[in-house]
Amino acid sequence: MTETEIRPTGSPAPSFPQDRTCPYQPPQAYTDWRGERPLTQVTLFDGRPAWMVTGHAEGRAMLVDPRLSADWGHPVFPVVVQRTEGRGGLSFPLIGVDDPVHARQRRMLIPSFGVKRMNAIRPMVQELVDQLLDDMLAKGPTADLVSAFALPVPSMAICELLGVPYADHDFFEERSRNFVGAKTTAEADAAFGELYGYLHGLVGKKQAEPGDGLLDELIARQLEEGELDHNEVVMIALVLLLAGHETTVNAISLGALTLLQHPDQLEVLRRDPEAVTGAVEELLRFTSVSDYMVRMAKEDIELGGETIKAGDAVLISISLMNRDGKAYEDPDTFDVRRKARHHVGFGHGIHQCLGQNLARIEIEIALGSLIARIPGLRLAVPVDQVPIKAGHDAQGPVELPVTW
């Protein structure tokens, strides 16, 4: 294993991000960086050096440290994906703002994502999942598990929750894929513009004719009372739609793939359906669908014998924190009975995932029902032929051909 010593000047630190080869394992290069020290140095695509925090305890400490900023709107906020280059100044609500703006926005939204509210939508999610499985079985015995199942579950659920007509889902599913998968700033801008335009129109329509989704509530409670402006409501809707579309789909499809590749673990869940709840936590830990988080230091910070200087780019590696041997015994073993506590699959600190309890319910019901209804499920191609997403993206299969 490579030591994370300070590199001699002149030799550039390894590039970040790198693509996975196995869909559910961090890239070999990353695991080589898991040395004795909790942080290492990497280079972003634009040549900017960045710190990468790899230790579980240290990463958690950093994520609650107010000296780190998540202000995407800052002119020199680190850029990890080329498509967002040059977009300095455009800030995203929640995920891309610091307190106190963050706290104000988050307070408005948490009632809609609270534990009680989420438990109340279980029957809706179960119905959705059953319907999709009925359709898949009727068309079978082969399917692309991503497009037939893993994507429509979270997509329909977030539409239902927000009060966005699902009839329009093709439109924004495509735009949201185009935005996240864009190779150039121009492509990203075009997709973003269309999404923004659509939601801007929808918010206007809802002001005139209120419905009963989260957006309608936001409009009624906050826009009307002057707490939020039209642009902020549109941007919040955009963040929720993107987050609802681009993450849980991977957790479901990569979750299914990981289980199929670990038949003994799948068998545990077949015998004991109750164990699915715990398996979801282990899947979140083991697969780390969101691979990393991005921050910028606002002040000098001492960590692991190094000084992170004000203005430095800081990456927090979710996948390496979740595989830290100091926090988990046999971290590279997938064990659905492990009580995978304190994993950072949903992040940590003030930005910890707003949709986590929705995602948990979706993954649990989707995988639980899939296992129960299609006992003969298996991959239709060898695992090394399953196409997977690039290293900067949420991690998961692009397509998952299955048969039964």
Add this chain to the structure above:
Amino acid sequence: MRITIDRDRCIGSGQCAMTAPGVFTQDDEALVALVPGYEDGTGDPRLLDVPMACPVQAIEISEG
């Protein structure tokens, strides 16, 4: 046992209610609240895990 909750910090993640549902719940604003009669639930061994599970260090538990 003394349990302190800081509702100003709470971001409504629900980790506390998930970890020790006999003691923690969320109110209508989805902020942390103590379950009425929570004293009965303090024997739950998972309770001691809650301060670490909370993403924003809003919960403290001390003996006595």
